[in-house]
Amino acid sequence: MTDQVNPERDITIEVPxxxxxxxxxxxxxxxxxxxxxxxxxxxxxxPRLFEKFLEGQxxxxxxxxAARVCGVCPIAxxxxxxxxxxxxxxxxxxxxxxxxxxxxxxxxxxxxxALHINLFAAPDFLxxxxxxxxxxxxxxxxxxGMQLQGxxxxxxxxxxxxxxxxxxxxxxxxxxAPPKHEVADLVDKLLAAREVVxxxxxxxxxxxxxxxxxxxxxxxxxxxREYGLNEGRLMSTGGLDIDFAAYxxxxxxxxxxxxxxxxxxxxxxxxxxxxxxxxxxxxxxxPLEIQxxxxxxxxxxxxxxxxxxxxxxxxxCYLAIVDTLQILQHYHLPARPWQEFTVRAGVGHHCTEAPxxxxxxxxxxxxKGRVLxxxxxxxxxxxxACMEHDLHVSVERFGLHHPDDELRSxxxxxxxxxxxxxxxxxxxxxxxVNRDSDAGDSDPAVPGVALPC
Amino acid sequence: xxxxxxxxxxxxxCRVERHDEAHFAxxxxxxxxxxxxxxxxxxxECGADAFGWEVLRALESCGLPKTVNLMLCRHxxxxxxxxLGADSAIIIDxxxxxxxxxxxxxxxxxxxxxxxxxxxxxxxxxxxRLVMALGVSPARLQILGLTVATPTAGLDPEWxxxxxxELVQILSEPLPAAALSSGKGC
Numbered sequence: 098m099t100d101q102v103n104p105e106r107d108i109t110i111e112v113p114x115x116x117x118x119x120x121x122x123x124x125x126x127x128x129x130x131x132x133x134x135x136x137x138x139x140x141x142x143x144p145r146l147f148e149k150f151l152e153g154q155x156x157x158x159x160x161x162x163a164a165r166v167c168g169v170c171p172i173a174x175x176x177x178x179x180x181x182x183x184x185x186x187x188x189x190x191x192x193x194x195x196x197x198x199x200x201x202x203x204x205x206x207x208x209x210x211a212l213h214i215n216l217f218a219a220p221d222f223l224x225x226x227x228x229x230x231x232x233x234x235x236x237x238x239x240x241x242g243m244q245l246q247g248x249x250x251x252x253x254x255x256x257x258x259x260x261x262x263x264x265x266x267x268x269x270x271x272x273x274a275p276p277k278h279e280v281a282d283l284v285d286k287l288l289a290a291r292e293v294v295x296x297x298x299x300x301x302x303x304x305x306x307x308x309x310x311x312x313x314x315x316x317x318x319x320x321x322r323e324y325g326l327n328e329g330r331l332m333s334t335g336g337l338d339i340d341f342a343a344y345x346x347x348x349x350x351x352x353x354x355x356x357x358x359x360x361x362x363x364x365x366x367x368x369x370x371x372x373x374x375x376x377x378x379x380x381x382x383x384p385l386e387i388q389x390x391x392x393x394x395x396x397x398x399x400x401x402x403x404x405x406x407x408x409x410x411x412x413x414c415y416l417a418i419v420d421t422l423q424i425l426q427h428y429h430l431p432a433r434p435w436q437e438f439t440v441r442a443g444v445g446h447h448c449t450e451a452p453x454x455x456x457x458x459x460x461x462x463x464x465k466g467r468v469l470x471x472x473x474x475x476x477x478x479x480x481x482a483c484m485e486h487d488l489h490v491s492v493e494r495f496g497l498h499h500p501d502d503e504l505r506s507x508x509x510x511x512x513x514x515x516x517x518x519x520x521x522x523x524x525x526x527x528x529x530v531n532r533d534s535d536a537g538d539s540d541p542a543v544p545g546v547a548l549p550c
Numbered sequence: 551x552x553x554x555x556x557x558x559x560x561x562x563x564c565r566v567e568r569h570d571e572a573h574f575a576x577x578x579x580x581x582x583x584x585x586x587x588x589x590x591x592x593x594x595e596c597g598a599d600a601f602g603w604e605v606l607r608a609l610e611s612c613g614l615p616k617t618v619n620l621m622l623c624r625h626x627x628x629x630x631x632x633x634l635g636a637d638s639a640i641i642i643d644x645x646x647x648x649x650x651x652x653x654x655x656x657x658x659x660x661x662x663x664x665x666x667x668x669x670x671x672x673x674x675x676x677x678x679r680l681v682m683a684l685g686v687s688p689a690r691l692q693i694l695g696l697t698v699a700t701p702t703a704g705l706d707p708e709w710x711x712x713x714x715x716e717l718v719q720i721l722s723e724p725l726p727a728a729a730l731s732s733g734k735g736c
Contacts, residue, residue, distance in 0.1 A: 168625070212627075216680075229676075232683035240634060240684060247631035261624040 104497040105131040124488075124508055125355065128497055136489050138481060138512065140358035148471045156182050156268055156440070156466040163458075164262045166473065172205040172257070173451035174473065175266045176327055177458040182268050184342075184445030185462055186438040190328070193431045194270040196424045197256055198327055201263070202449070203417035204252025207245060208260070209452035210372070210410040210417075213516045214301045215242025218407045221510045222304040241297055245414060248290050252421060255283050270435030280428045287422045294418045295390065301411035302394045306404040307510075311490055313401065313483060315374030316363065318450050324382040324416060325375055327449045332378055333368065334399060342446040344457050350474065358478040367482035370454025371515060372409035373400065384423075387415050403487060406514050440466040451476050453516045477517040487511055588636035589717070590621040590629055592643040592674065598651070598703040601696045602642035605713040618721075626674040633681045638690045640720055642713065643674070647697035652709050654716050657693040692720060 107129050127135040147166050151159060163178040164171035176198060183190070190198075216228040216239070225231040232239045250260035255275050257263020265271050316337065320329035331339050339347060350359035362368075377399035380388065391398070396408055442464040448457045454476030461470040491511045492504060499507075589609070591602025606620045614620070619636070623629055633639055645662065647653075655661070663675050674693075682688060694716060696709055 229679055229683050232680055236684050239680075243630050243634065246627075250628060259624065260628060 101498040102500050105129075106497075124512075126492075126504070126508070131497060133489060133492060133497075136485065136492060137355045138485050138488065139355045140478070140481060148473060151468045151471040154468050156462060156468065159460070159468065159471075160266050160268070161262075161264065163473070166475070168261060169209055170205055170451045170453070171262050172202050172253070172266070173449055173456050174458075175263070176202060177447050177449045177456050178460065178471075178473070179266060179268050180327070180447035180449070181445040181458045181460045182462065183438070184447060185443035185460065186268070186441060188269060188436055188438045191270065191431075191436050193429075194434070194436060195328065197271060197274075197434075198266075199323070200421050200424055201253060201256040201266070202326055203421050204249045204255075204257075204260075206249070206452050207252065207414055207417040208247075208249025209516075210414050211242050211245040211249060211297070213452075214297075214407060214410055214414070215239060215246070217513055217516070218410075219301070219304060221513060222306055222407075238300060241293060241300075245290065245294060245297055248286055249417070251283060251286060252417075255279060267435060269438055270433075272434070274430050274434035277428065277430065280425050284422065284425050284428075287418055287425070290418055291422070294415050298390070298411040298415045299394065301414075302396065302408045304407065306402075306407055309403040309487075309491060309494075309511075310401050311403050311487060313369040313403075314363070314366065315377045315399075316368045316370055317375040317378045317455060318448055319378050320382065322382070324420070325379045325450055331448055331455070333363070334374070334377055337363070341448045341457070344446060344448065345459070348457070348474075348479075350478075356481065358481060359474075360482050361474065361479040362482060367486055368479070369483045370476045370480050371406060372413055372452075373403070373406040374454070375450060376400075376405075376409040376412060383412065383416060384419050386419060387412060390415065403511075404514055406516075410516075440464075453477065454480060477515070480515055480517065484512060484515055484517070487514075586635070586637045587618045587721070588621060588632050588639040589618060590623050590632065590639065590641045592623045592626060592629075592641060594624060598644045598696065598698040598705045598709075599701075600705050601644040601709060601713060604705065604710045605642050605717060608710060608714050609717070626677040629674075629677055630681060633677070633686060633691075634684060638692075640692045640694060640717065641674070642694045642696075642717065644696045644698055646699070646701055647695075651698045651703055652706060652712070653697040654709075654712055655695045655697060656716075656720075657695045659688065659691075659693075662693065662695070694720065 123139045125135055125137045125139060126133070145166065147162065151162055154162060159178050159182060160175040163174040166174045180190075219235075219238075219242075220226070220228055220231045223231060223235070225234070228239070253260040253263055256265050256271055258265040258273075265273060314333050314335040316331065316333045318325035318327075318329045319332040320326070323329075331337065331341060331344065337347065348361055348363050349365075350361050353360055380391070380398040383391070391412055394408075396405075396412075398405075398409075440462075442462055444459065444461045446457070446459050448455050450456075456476055457472075457474045459470075459472040460468060463469055488508055488511050491507060495504070495507050497504070589606065591604075591606040593599040593602045595603070603622050606622060610620055619632070621629075621632055629641070645657075659675065659678055678691065694713065696713060
């Protein structure tokens, strides 16, 4: 039990996060007289300029350029841009292409979710300083998570050609249909991993996660038959039910002084994206095997506990393997792995579910298929208002009587729960603390954040 | 690419350059052990960063023993499971250093600590530390680094020849005892 400190002390916590990957962010936290005055997540992600880079490019270049927005979830950027362009060209997805797109997207989910649960969330819940410390106490669990992460990469490679910035996707479908022997090899791995992922999910769901009930509106894709992933309609737990093309009518971005990333609001209100929102809106779309498993584990959706995000991620890992098996066990070689189309001018919109939440793209092309305008709105910036609100509520509930390092630790955990592509070492936030009542308690700043999505 | 060596396995007769023939004894395989060796080239297609890939491409057509697995790798995170599954591993990478470009160095973990981290804060150092925490012996890991003066340096074909020669030299040396003492996991 740590010593309590005066909750009415003046607190100024500055968390200047520096990262060199794809973005930077920091946290500023000020409290006086026992009240939070300022608690801001400042994403000072440098201008990425990808939307401008895309202007003037031929549509065939878009998937490869868009993939570079994010090294963790390139499929999300490729798939969303491809489908937005296909909407312009009037391409109705062929069933084979649709199914294979789910496989490659599941690969991205599996590698991203397994990495997050295994190395970033679990150390928080188990009280370890970092994944390295946890690995020496839970080597089998860490190996298992890495095995699933590797399997996700295998799924990405089957159709993408490689796991980092895949090159197999194109407007119309894929450049190559995997031969049956490659699919059979992956099916063998997936069959072997079925029990592994179940054990992994059981372990992840059983982690001592905090209770953090919050009032939020979840937004996710919902499909008539499938778990929302790459097709469907945009829905919310508050009753939204719109076509992807209507996104600009309901969602708006604005700038704030403390962050270079745009904030997004839905009808003027914050909203929450990611695995928990997907699960809240799509639990009945899970295969019965996984629904039964969730019930057996005592899970109930919808849930307003923010930290059920990790349980939802675990269920989505299970889903990724079960659904991919279902698809690939009935694999057949298509006559051609892409669909024909006619290039034409127009505007197309599409949304898909990146591992950490819904992503929206809008493309405008000229008659030769060159990009006139591109808009790509990633989940992390959409979640930013919700993250700030979450931080505020969580800190108030936790209490300012806790020492600064515990407050910092709480803030880290809350932010990490969104898996916002932040550099996820448990030391990613270092605090500079200046209190009027306790001058001299200070810390140097730094380490890494990556905010690619 | 001109200057890339042509190697013939098995038999260990290796023509490293057009005018330079050498013979290599590879005791790791000659004794008939089924020791699996991961040789991973870390990098990309770009400039000197392609060093590891080009060295492996030069080796690829040489009829390597089946126990040697070559892996072109773009991100250190891809190495985690393969490192856990191998008896021994050699990682080849280009690194920006203060020395003149083209210097080959056998690096230790501490030599590369403090470098720029990558996605999710997981660079090569973090990956190696993690697999070591999971039981991989440092004695079974070797890093072959090519120093370049700047990140934008081009790739000299001679460096690739040197890299192949050094790699074969590493393969020719006695395998660390630790590599033969247990099962998988470098």
